[in-house]
Amino acid sequence: MLVVDDVRVRFGAVTAVDGVSLTLAPGEILGLVGDSGCGKTTLARVIVGLERPQSGRVFLDGEELLPRRRALRRRVQLVFQDPESSLSPRWTIGRTLEEPLQLAGLGNRAERVARVGELLELVGLPQAFAARHPRALSGGQRQRIGIARALASAPDVLVCDEPVSSLDVSVRAQVMNVLLELRDELGLSVLLIAHDAVLVHQASDRVLAMRAGALLPG
Numbered sequence: 001m002l003v004v005d006d007v008r009v010r011f012g013a014v015t016a017v018d019g020v021s022l023t024l025a026p027g028e029i030l031g032l033v034g035d036s037g038c039g040k041t042t043l044a045r046v047i048v049g050l051e052r053p054q055s056g057r058v059f060l061d062g063e064e065l066l067p068r069r070r071a072l073r074r075r076v077q078l079v080f081q082d083p084e085s086s087l088s089p090r091w092t093i094g095r096t097l098e099e100p101l102q103l104a105g106l107g108n109r110a111e112r113v114a115r116v117g118e119l120l121e122l123v124g125l126p127q128a129f130a131a132r133h134p135r136a137l138s139g140g141q142r143q144r145i146g147i148a149r150a151l152a153s154a155p156d157v158l159v160c161d162e163p164v165s166s167l168d169v170s171v172r173a174q175v176m177n178v179l180l181e182l183r184d185e186l187g188l189s190v191l192l193i194a195h196d197a198v199l200v201h202q203a204s205d206r207v208l209a210m211r212a213g214a215l216l217p218g
């Protein structure tokens with residue numbers, strides 16, 4: 001599904017990603033662990049097109065993911081560590097989930113509203129949450145909305161960068177279960193990035209370790 005081929009990213013004198021290659025199969029959860037600063041987030045940003053690598057390429061289904069190929073790009077979505085970064089405090093949850101549908105030109109108003117309901121259901125939240133504002137949600141619920149928003153464009157691949165590390169320990173398992181269920185239900189491929197090796201090993205089919213910008217042999 002996803003192929004990352006020899007990606008390198010430098011920031012001045014710092015080599016953040018130093019020749020990383022990996023593949024992600026359909027329906028696979030691939031874990032990526034590594035210490036802070038080893039380049040995990042930079043790699044995630046390259047995969048979803050937020051960062052341009054100095055060299056290397058990323059392919060989806062055999063086609064190269066280039067910045068201008070928006071239709072292809074929509075099929076690879078990022079779930080942020082901090083759900084606040086995908087939520088506007090002044091918008092209702094419904095509007096937050098509808099926006100990516102609108103941007104992608106998907107459906108008329110009624111279809112989009114129906115899709116918002118489906119997205120909420122996919123992440124295990126009642127449809128009535130569409131009328132709420134983020135402040136009326138718990139941290140775990142907000143992260144479910146972050147996941148729902150990433151799902152709006154019906155992606156094939158989710159890149160989850162520390163998806164539960166900002167949450168209370170007590171709700172981490174619930175949010176991780178949402179990701180596992182989505183994989184089963186939608187056949188999503190997931191790149192699960194975290195420094196919590198136990199959590200990653202529990203959830204993943206396969207785990208890669210990164211150090212100083214490179215994958216460790218394993």
Ligand SMILES: Nc1ncnc2c1ncn2[C@@H]1O[C@H](COP(=O)(O)OP(=O)(O)OP(=O)(O)O)[C@@H](O)[C@H]1O
Binds near residue numbers: 011014035043
């Ligand atoms: N925009 C940037 N400008 C300059 N240096 C950067 C930038 N982004 C990342 N870096 C550097 O690149 C290296 C890798 O950072 P990155 O955030 O990818 O690591 P990480 O493994 O995700 O760390 P963490 O787990 O703490 O988020 C670090 O040395 C970081 O300081």
